[in-house]
Amino acid sequence: MTQLLQVHELSKSYGSHKAVNSITFELGEGTSTALIGPNGAGKTTTLSMLAGLVAPTNGSILFRGKPKPDIRASIGYLPQYPKFFPWLTALEFTEMAAVLSGVEKRRALSEAKKTLEFVGLGDSMKKRAGTFSGGMKQRLGLAQAIVHEPELLLLDEPVSALDPVGRRQVMNLLKELQQKTTILYSTHILNDAEEMTDQLLFLRKGVLVENGSLDSIREKYANPRVLIEFESVIEAERFTAISPWAVRVEKKQVSIDAVEEKVGTSEVLALLHTESLHIRKVELQTASLEDIFMKVAVEE
């Protein structure tokens, strides 16, 4: 897999505040990467720097292995809250966007039409952007970002502001785009990240704290526990007394750290069986992405 984008020790300071602090990562061609982190982690600043809107304080950005001062021709960028000239129609705006991004003038109009059809604004392309709803604006924003078929798509919170229906529709569009282009998008909604991600970049206070595939991060933070729920508190106490493993008791529930105690559900079930304790359920719990997020986001 060739690297499309290599970011090396990228930093941005505003006065003494380090919005982005020396982050290093790579984007493989054709991959989808999620930039996640709590609000104020530096996601938008990172994307703005890549989009060429904000000059980095430090660090380098290599595009296809070469330092390009201006990669604006090769990227499509969707800001978190795209703002449109209210008096331009969707088609006029998208056509202008195409021309400004280097699409030949005679192809621009047909490309704009095609793109607006793709994002589902086929019926509204002659309407002015000022009359658009939030969902339509987001789709127009997507259209202007992809109309020139960029090699890299930068999306800042593409679905955060949408209702569940709009979110579903935009996610489906993104999945389709994923087949054709490299995507880097920021989000704080973990289900979205889970749905279409090859790589996760986790920012906290401007620092890249985790970088890897979803599975590898899952594994690292999985923290599996065997959870047993008993019929009564007395039975839970009886189990605690005889358990060869360290346990944590919470009323009727007892849990055991699976990794530290080197224990699985079968051993636990065997013991329960020989002691004929009455249980409601036994399960192996792993951390959800939300648990991981909480853990990484609030660590320290």
Next chain:
Amino acid sequence: MSSLNALLRKEWRENVRNFKLYWIPIVFVIFGILEPITNHFLPEIMKSVGNLPEGTDFVWPKFRGEDIFVSLMGQYQIIGILVIILAFMGSISGERKTGTATLLYVRPMSFSQYFLSKWIVVNVIVLASVWLGFLAAWYYIRILFNPVAAGEVFAFLGTYSLWLIFAVTVVLSLSAWMPTGGTAGLSILILLVFQVLDGIIGTYWTISPWKLSTYALNAFGASVDQSDFWMSVGLTIIFIVLLVFFGMYMAKRNAAKTLV
């Protein structure tokens, strides 16, 4: 070139759809019509509603058509310039503030073309408006006073247009540099307050863009020393060119200030 075209089209559509293309010429034409009419009927008006004591005999100065042009330019120098400042002070700073500029700035667009597209369209609107205003006045002056020779009118308009281009360039380059409020304040200082200062203490120099309007009136036979007219024209053109480059540079430097 095609991207300059696209930007010009965007500017044009903006000014058509927010009606600036209509109301600005209308304002200038209304002033252009009212000036000769009120001056012509002033004695009548004062007689009927002026509440002058019985028997007062007021000698009204006898205006020539040329004098009406002079007083109309006086109106445009204050109210007209103010209209230009208020209408276009947010041309660039406003786009940054609302964030509409973001989706332009992330494209491989040249900031020179961006600035130029605004400069061209605003100049076209302002020049067309002022010309229409003076032409309307010319028509009424011809009816109500005496015909003024076309050569004089166009000589005047030519010089006065250069001052207007200077004014537009000041407003746009400041808009590229500062937020809208600062643009308004500094534009008023440069275009209105300096005008007054130049009028008061300007006898010590003769070469200045602020004197262009006075030089322009020479076309109507006013007795102004013309010796430094061309120097003033040259200096104004230099100022315009420098301000255009300053505006282009500032538009680019301030790109990061756009709302994301």
